[in-house]
Amino acid sequence: MLIKQAKIWKFISSLKLAIWLLGIIALVSLIGTLIPQNEEEVSVYQSWWFILLIILFALNLSACLLSRLSLKNRPLGTLICHFSVLVILLGALIGMLFGQKGYLKLSRQEKANSFMASESKEVNLGFSIRLDDFIYNENIDPKEKLLIYSIQNDAVCQMDGASHKNGEEGLIAKIPTDPGTEREISATGYKIKVLRYLPDFVMDIATKKVTSRSSQANNPAIEVELRDKNGARESFWVFARYPDIHQSKTPNFNFVYHWEMRRPKDFISRVTIIKDGLEVLKKEIRVNFPLQFGGYSFFQSSYDPENLNWTGLTVVRDPGVSLVYLGFGLFILGLCIRFYINPFFKTLKK
Amino acid sequence: MNSTYLNIAFVMYFLATVFYCVGLFFRNKFLPLLGRVFILSGVLSLTLYAAMRWQVAGRPPLSNMFESLVIFAWAIGLVLLFIDLRYKIKSVSGLTALLGLLSLGYASFLDKELTPLLPALKSNWLTIHVLTCFIGYAGLTVGFIASAVILFKQKEIAKLDTIAHKVIAFGFLFLTLGIITGAVWANSAWGTYWSWDPKETWSLVTWFIYAIYLHIRFTKGWKEQKAAWLAVIGFLAMLFTYFGVNYLLSGLHSYG
Numbered sequence: 001m002l003i004k005q006a007k008i009w010k011f012i013s014s015l016k017l018a019i020w021l022l023g024i025i026a027l028v029s030l031i032g033t034l035i036p037q038n039e040e041e042v043s044v045y046q047s048w049w050f051i052l053l054i055i056l057f058a059l060n061l062s063a064c065l066l067s068r069l070s071l072k073n074r075p076l077g078t079l080i081c082h083f084s085v086l087v088i089l090l091g092a093l094i095g096m097l098f099g100q101k102g103y104l105k106l107s108r109q110e111k112a113n114s115f116m117a118s119e120s121k122e123v124n125l126g127f128s129i130r131l132d133d134f135i136y137n138e139n140i141d142p143k144e145k146l147l148i149y150s151i152q153n154d155a156v157c158q159m160d161g162a163s164h165k166n167g168e169e170g171l172i173a174k175i176p177t178d179p180g181t182e183r184e185i186s187a188t189g190y191k192i193k194v195l196r197y198l199p200d201f202v203m204d205i206a207t208k209k210v211t212s213r214s215s216q217a218n219n220p221a222i223e224v225e226l227r228d229k230n231g232a233r234e235s236f237w238v239f240a241r242y243p244d245i246h247q248s249k250t251p252n253f254n255f256v257y258h259w260e261m262r263r264p265k266d267f268i269s270r271v272t273i274i275k276d277g278l279e280v281l282k283k284e285i286r287v288n289f290p291l292q293f294g295g296y297s298f299f300q301s302s303y304d305p306e307n308l309n310w311t312g313l314t315v316v317r318d319p320g321v322s323l324v325y326l327g328f329g330l331f332i333l334g335l336c337i338r339f340y341i342n343p344f345f346k347t348l349k350k
Numbered sequence: 351m352n353s354t355y356l357n358i359a360f361v362m363y364f365l366a367t368v369f370y371c372v373g374l375f376f377r378n379k380f381l382p383l384l385g386r387v388f389i390l391s392g393v394l395s396l397t398l399y400a401a402m403r404w405q406v407a408g409r410p411p412l413s414n415m416f417e418s419l420v421i422f423a424w425a426i427g428l429v430l431l432f433i434d435l436r437y438k439i440k441s442v443s444g445l446t447a448l449l450g451l452l453s454l455g456y457a458s459f460l461d462k463e464l465t466p467l468l469p470a471l472k473s474n475w476l477t478i479h480v481l482t483c484f485i486g487y488a489g490l491t492v493g494f495i496a497s498a499v500i501l502f503k504q505k506e507i508a509k510l511d512t513i514a515h516k517v518i519a520f521g522f523l524f525l526t527l528g529i530i531t532g533a534v535w536a537n538s539a540w541g542t543y544w545s546w547d548p549k550e551t552w553s554l555v556t557w558f559i560y561a562i563y564l565h566i567r568f569t570k571g572w573k574e575q576k577a578a579w580l581a582v583i584g585f586l587a588m589l590f591t592y593f594g595v596n597y598l599l600s601g602l603h604s605y606g
Binding site: 015016018019022023025026029030032033034043045092101139263264265266267286287288290297299301314315316318321324325328331332335336339 | 465466468469470472473475519520522523526527530533534537538539540541542543544546548551552554555558559561562565566568569595599
């Protein structure tokens with residue numbers, strides 16, 4: 001019986017088993033990336049048998065460590081490395097057992113004091129979070145410009161307007177399209193300012209109200225304000241896709257909106273934390289800059305390009321993270337000792 | 351943006367490859383020495399190019415496939431300099447310079463346009479994560495080359511085996527740092543340090559293969575040829591982590 005137990009212990013604590021387990025876990029993980037995964041299905045990595053493999057690996061690793069727990073023939077670095085893997089796995093286990101993760105969808109001015117950690121499990125935060133504003137910014141490509149052509153008062157030129165637009169002939173200014181800055185149209189006495197940009201211009205025929213149908217660039221347009229020498233203003237829209245239908249009443253200029261693909265720059269959720277009826281914290285949540293409060297972290301995770309009135313926040317509480325990070329640090333320390341610090345001292349001794 | 355320094359680096363890597371390889375056939379001290387001078391100039395040119403790109407773009411030049419290939423070639427050159435100074439094996443140096451050259455050659459076909467960073471990449475972790483990953487990749491690449499030479503050569507095998515082991519241990523340390531910094535970054539951007547995304551999973555698979563490599567040398571005493579085959583498999587997994595995941599699988603890590 002004892003012989004049998006000793007044999008089992010020898011097997012469990014063997015490096016041979018460790019290498020096989022590493023190989024099998026690697027192979028299974030690899031296959032997991034190749035099979036397409038549905039959101040509804042449980043992935044390979046969450047299946048019971050994969051977790052069983054990892055538990056086996058942890059047991060094997062513990063046994064390896066226990067059976068070789070002497071600094072004489074095991075260098076310190078190696079011990080730290082293997083121990084730290086156990087620390088990381090323990091941190092992950094604590095996260096799995098005691099952590100909470102969910103999703104919170106907030107419209108402007110909406111408050112929430114709980115979130116759904118799964119379909120049926122509601123978690124109470126112990127405070128409220130209110131979305132004050134959601135801001136979506138885009139990068140304007142430096143090549144994007146409003147081109148302004150002067151129109152001479154002869155009929156030939158007017159008729160020939162289309163060819164003007166393609167060439168440099170008659171081009172008197174290239175105006176950047178960032179809104180809010182008034183710029184002079186080179187020595188004409190006129191000033192121009194971009195008021196706003198809409199990626200998908202649409203006008204309600206009945207009310208003449210202008211909106212953006214979506215944030216997809218289906219019909220990019222800018223509203224500009226033109227001011228003449230006397231200070232008289234007029235504002236009108238210029239379309240990237242329809243260069244001939246701007247409504248300027250000034251006969252001197254022709255406008256061409258040279259639009260370039262815009263890329264997302266920022267998603268910002270401005271939120272307020274309310275505890276016991278008091279506003280205790282106001283903060284911006286951005287990608288890479290989560291908000292931490294009361295043991296929970298809020299991450300900017302989604303938004304709707306068609307409707308910028310709400311934001312999607314991921315809410316996480318993971319008590320295992322600090323252990324995982326400790327394991328990370330120990331692992332690197334162990335590797336450095338094993339591969340660099342130890343050999344360095346060995347060469348010194350020689 | 352001006353690519354003069356990139357072109358100079360390309361020529362330098364090319365000349366280094368030529369001089370190292372010609373040095374294989376002639377007993378001439380100066381040929382490999384010139385190779386070393388050229389690779390040093392190549393690394394310096396790439397450093398200047400990356401610094402200029404950083405300044406013009408106002409962000410680290412580490413955000414797409416083109417920029418990553420340039421950094422890969424830079425890291426390969428850096429590891430090559432150390433290996434060349436220390437071990438002076440012309441075949442390893444020549445083949446490493448060739449791989450750096452291939453990386454730059456591939457980069458020359460890609461879009462060099464400067465684009466602003468996506469919100470997900472705007473983080474201080476970008477620089478440290480990408481640099482550690484690519485220094486790791488470069489170490490593992492040199493480890494692959496030393497191992498491949500073992501498989502084709504009869505002479506100097508013990509020395510080549512030492513190079514392969516040391517440089518793979520170095521690459522493994524930096525691959526680990528790359529995975530860890532990636533995990534910490536993911537946790538601060540999305541709230542999870544590990545989500546089994548294809549890039550993450552493949553980097554872990556690569557890491558496992560090299561972990562096996564390092565262990566099996568002790569337990570089974572796998573050295574030289576046998577270990578070399580494992581280093582080749584590890585390198586293939588690394589290549590898939592770098593390129594295959596981006597071109598063949600979809601996931602969170604779609605920038606390079």
